[in-house]
Amino acid sequence: MPIYEYVCQECGTRFEALRPMKDADVAIxxxxxxxxxxxxxxxxxxxxSGGQTLAASGGCGNCAGGSCSSCGHH
Ligand SMILES: [Zn+2]
Structure with a gap:
Protein backbone atom coordinates (compact mmCIF):
# COMPACT_ATOMS: atom_id res chain seq x y z
CA MET A 1 0.00 0.00 0.00
CA PRO A 2 1.50 3.38 -0.96
CA ILE A 3 2.16 6.16 1.53
CA TYR A 4 0.48 9.46 0.80
CA GLU A 5 1.29 12.79 2.37
CA TYR A 6 -1.42 15.21 3.41
CA VAL A 7 -1.41 18.82 4.53
CA CYS A 8 -3.99 20.19 6.93
CA GLN A 9 -5.31 23.56 5.80
CA GLU A 10 -6.41 24.37 9.35
CA CYS A 11 -3.19 23.92 11.34
CA GLY A 12 -0.61 23.38 8.61
CA THR A 13 0.39 19.93 9.84
CA ARG A 14 1.86 17.56 7.29
CA PHE A 15 1.29 13.90 7.94
CA GLU A 16 1.57 10.65 6.09
CA ALA A 17 -0.97 7.90 5.77
CA LEU A 18 -0.91 4.43 4.32
CA ARG A 19 -3.93 4.19 2.06
CA PRO A 20 -5.14 2.10 -0.81
CA MET A 21 -4.51 3.83 -4.11
CA LYS A 22 -8.23 4.18 -4.77
CA ASP A 23 -8.64 6.14 -1.52
CA ALA A 24 -5.72 8.48 -2.11
CA ASP A 25 -7.93 11.50 -2.74
CA VAL A 26 -10.65 10.65 -0.28
CA ALA A 27 -10.88 13.16 2.55
CA ILE A 28 -8.77 12.26 5.56
CA SER A 49 9.16 5.56 -8.44
CA GLY A 50 8.55 6.31 -12.09
CA GLY A 51 11.02 3.75 -13.35
CA GLN A 52 14.44 2.25 -13.12
CA THR A 53 16.21 5.25 -14.58
CA LEU A 54 19.58 4.23 -13.20
CA ALA A 55 19.50 0.87 -14.91
CA ALA A 56 18.20 2.37 -18.14
CA SER A 57 20.99 4.91 -18.40
CA GLY A 58 23.55 2.27 -19.24
CA GLY A 59 26.84 1.37 -17.66
CA CYS A 60 27.58 -1.01 -14.86
CA GLY A 61 25.04 0.32 -12.37
CA ASN A 62 27.56 2.22 -10.27
CA CYS A 63 28.19 4.97 -12.78
CA ALA A 64 24.78 6.57 -13.27
CA GLY A 65 26.19 9.91 -12.15
CA GLY A 66 28.92 10.12 -14.78
CA SER A 67 32.00 8.34 -16.00
CA CYS A 68 33.06 5.13 -14.38
CA SER A 69 36.51 3.63 -14.29
CA SER A 70 35.30 0.09 -13.64
CA CYS A 71 33.29 -0.30 -16.85
CA GLY A 72 34.48 2.60 -19.03
CA HIS A 73 31.06 4.24 -19.19
CA HIS A 74 31.14 7.98 -19.86
ZN1 LIG B 1 -4.95 20.06 11.46
Missing amino acids: TCKKCHGSNTQRALSLFNAT
Whole structure:
Protein backbone atom coordinates (compact mmCIF):
# COMPACT_ATOMS: atom_id res chain seq x y z
CA MET A 1 0.00 0.00 0.00
CA PRO A 2 1.50 3.38 -0.96
CA ILE A 3 2.16 6.16 1.53
CA TYR A 4 0.48 9.46 0.80
CA GLU A 5 1.29 12.79 2.37
CA TYR A 6 -1.42 15.21 3.41
CA VAL A 7 -1.41 18.82 4.53
CA CYS A 8 -3.99 20.19 6.93
CA GLN A 9 -5.31 23.56 5.80
CA GLU A 10 -6.41 24.37 9.35
CA CYS A 11 -3.19 23.92 11.34
CA GLY A 12 -0.61 23.38 8.61
CA THR A 13 0.39 19.93 9.84
CA ARG A 14 1.86 17.56 7.29
CA PHE A 15 1.29 13.90 7.94
CA GLU A 16 1.57 10.65 6.09
CA ALA A 17 -0.97 7.90 5.77
CA LEU A 18 -0.91 4.43 4.32
CA ARG A 19 -3.93 4.19 2.06
CA PRO A 20 -5.14 2.10 -0.81
CA MET A 21 -4.51 3.83 -4.11
CA LYS A 22 -8.23 4.18 -4.77
CA ASP A 23 -8.64 6.14 -1.52
CA ALA A 24 -5.72 8.48 -2.11
CA ASP A 25 -7.93 11.50 -2.74
CA VAL A 26 -10.65 10.65 -0.28
CA ALA A 27 -10.88 13.16 2.55
CA ILE A 28 -8.77 12.26 5.56
CA THR A 29 -8.92 13.68 9.06
CA CYS A 30 -5.97 15.69 10.35
CA LYS A 31 -4.03 13.73 12.94
CA LYS A 32 -3.39 16.82 15.03
CA CYS A 33 -6.52 18.98 15.05
CA HIS A 34 -8.90 16.35 13.68
CA GLY A 35 -10.16 18.80 11.09
CA SER A 36 -11.36 17.56 7.75
CA ASN A 37 -9.93 20.41 5.69
CA THR A 38 -6.95 18.45 4.41
CA GLN A 39 -5.32 18.20 1.03
CA ARG A 40 -3.09 15.57 -0.45
CA ALA A 41 0.48 16.76 -0.92
CA LEU A 42 2.71 15.61 -3.73
CA SER A 43 4.42 12.45 -2.61
CA LEU A 44 8.15 12.03 -2.89
CA PHE A 45 7.56 8.32 -3.14
CA ASN A 46 5.49 8.70 -6.28
CA ALA A 47 7.90 11.23 -7.77
CA THR A 48 10.85 8.86 -7.61
CA SER A 49 9.16 5.56 -8.44
CA GLY A 50 8.55 6.31 -12.09
CA GLY A 51 11.02 3.75 -13.35
CA GLN A 52 14.44 2.25 -13.12
CA THR A 53 16.21 5.25 -14.58
CA LEU A 54 19.58 4.23 -13.20
CA ALA A 55 19.50 0.87 -14.91
CA ALA A 56 18.20 2.37 -18.14
CA SER A 57 20.99 4.91 -18.40
CA GLY A 58 23.55 2.27 -19.24
CA GLY A 59 26.84 1.37 -17.66
CA CYS A 60 27.58 -1.01 -14.86
CA GLY A 61 25.04 0.32 -12.37
CA ASN A 62 27.56 2.22 -10.27
CA CYS A 63 28.19 4.97 -12.78
CA ALA A 64 24.78 6.57 -13.27
CA GLY A 65 26.19 9.91 -12.15
CA GLY A 66 28.92 10.12 -14.78
CA SER A 67 32.00 8.34 -16.00
CA CYS A 68 33.06 5.13 -14.38
CA SER A 69 36.51 3.63 -14.29
CA SER A 70 35.30 0.09 -13.64
CA CYS A 71 33.29 -0.30 -16.85
CA GLY A 72 34.48 2.60 -19.03
CA HIS A 73 31.06 4.24 -19.19
CA HIS A 74 31.14 7.98 -19.86
ZN1 LIG B 1 -4.95 20.06 11.46
